[in-house]
Amino acid sequence: MVRTPRFIQLQPVDDARQMPALWSGLQAPVARVSPKYFYDALGSRLFEAITELDEYYPTRTEAAIFDAHSADMAARLRAHVGAAHDLIDLGAGSCAKAAKLFPLFAPRRYVAVDISVDFLKHSLECLQRAHPDMDMLGVGLDFSAALALPAALYEGPALVFYPGSSIGNFAPDEALRLLREAHTAARGGALLIGVDLVKDKAVLDAAYDDALGVTAAFNLNVLRHLNRIAGTDFRLADWRHVAFFDPERSRIEMHLEARQSLTVQWPGGERRFAAGERILTEHSWKWTRARFDALLREAGFGDVACWTDARDGFAVFLACA
Template sequence: MSSSSGTTIHRSPRLMRLHESDARAIRIELATGLLASVPSIAPKFLYDALGSRLFAAITDLSEYYPTRTEAAIFRTHRNAIAAAVGEGCTLVDLGAGNCEKAASLFDALRPTRYVAIDISADYLADALDYLQFRHPALDLLGVGMDFSTTFNLPDEANVDACVVFYPGSSIGNFTPQAAEKFLRQVRLAAKGGGLLIGVDLNKPSEILEPAYDDALGVTAAFNRNMLTVANRLLGANFEVADFRHVAFFNRVESRIEMHLEAVRDASVRWPDAAANSSQDSTQESVRVFRAGERIHTENSYKYTPDNFAALLRRAGYTRITKWTDADEWFGVFWADG
């Protein structure tokens, strides 16, 4: 866009922040997970602005094969993907992060509108500013939102027959049953459009486990940062040094599990989560973690191509196309109908 003086003016993309509004519900969710007999923190709490930057660093690690394998599938099959998806869509990116994956497909898909959704709204705002700078004419909308329980797009997203883009195998964070329910909601929200989704596939644990427990300790920092997120959102007093990162492949469930394990007894306190604000609270909750006790922080389910296609069918999709790399480490699926 140019002003009358000839100076180029870059507009800032609109960002709707729908997530942070319910701080009390967020506190209750965190407290409920921490007080459960098997304590957990949902993986969405991995992603504050620092967590998002740490995840971006993970994607550069030699051990972390998913990002580069998926990117290679997009490059190799770019024409076939464009032919299946079609040009000129509204592209709705779920868990957009730095928006780089979607941007790598802009030349092939030529979207008229890009709607980027992410729980990590500050990080998304920066990513969208940079994207608008590189694509000044593209209509961009950011939505800071948590889609883990129900998936509804705001009216402003205006997404008739849109293409939903869900890369990075984030679908693996849901149990297969929850993934089916979520994808059914996604199919309805796309109003006759389709889904382009990336899924991590089964492979030996010698390849899987280092991807979630790298030698530099970046994934460990990413996981442990969740405690600082809990401290900020819940008003808790976790000491990060009291917990270590644990990741392993659970073959029975076909999933990588990430945990935070107490290295010594740790007594963690926070103000009553149900109070209207953490300052209003006079009561406290306490959870003692014994040395060796774990907080479950993430699952990442791994599928076979056939299992995942079956899941897409159960979610209601009738036409499914699949692309993989030569080793079948990762799958990209286009589903519509």
């Protein structure tokens, strides 16, 4: 019998409830917008285009590491948990990265977690047809605030899968909090996570400010998204994309910079921006292997294994809970 995926929205997706925090960010001394607002329908397509750029190495580098070493990863997982485990995919999106693990890792249950189950429905329904015997569950959850999965959703032990170097969007203290929650969610299983490593500044700068301007369009699209959901009146032509690696803080900073003095208005408020003033849209922290290994151990993980590309620019860690 062919199974049907189940879907659970743990948190309501309600733009109106998020508006006070969004407006507060715009009025902060250093204006800021959460990077989650990148990902409306157009933003998601633009990010897919970014992954095809010559300058943007993380996606293809991580994929090459999995191609070369996933059999070893699967063997290490089986040695720790045995044959039976669930797979929890954080920020699952299209579910394509997790699906590539199915043949070797053979999970008994797949739990796809994203901010909205609506994003997951088509992907999971297609995936279910390809794997008719697997139990599949789509979970709507904004785990950037807290990774809290109800005990009844899955049995465990679980492999918590967090690819794509998305952990870089969390400041080190926030990353530690998320890793501790992932340790709890694994229920004696493990964490498989992709991590972008510190490298030459020119390489990092180019990855976030490509020659074709696709990343600039991706960044500017956040203003279009805010106009739609928050009633702001941003004019995209008034802003420019700025991105750079800060070696002292070991992070990429991505901003939108006002080309001239202007005022942005929204229902019940406004903000005056001077020429050259910026809105912070993203931080992306870069790690060394040693620092991230130490972070995993501080979060409670042990028996940490690591695989990198030939240039030691990207790492995939498997850490046992």
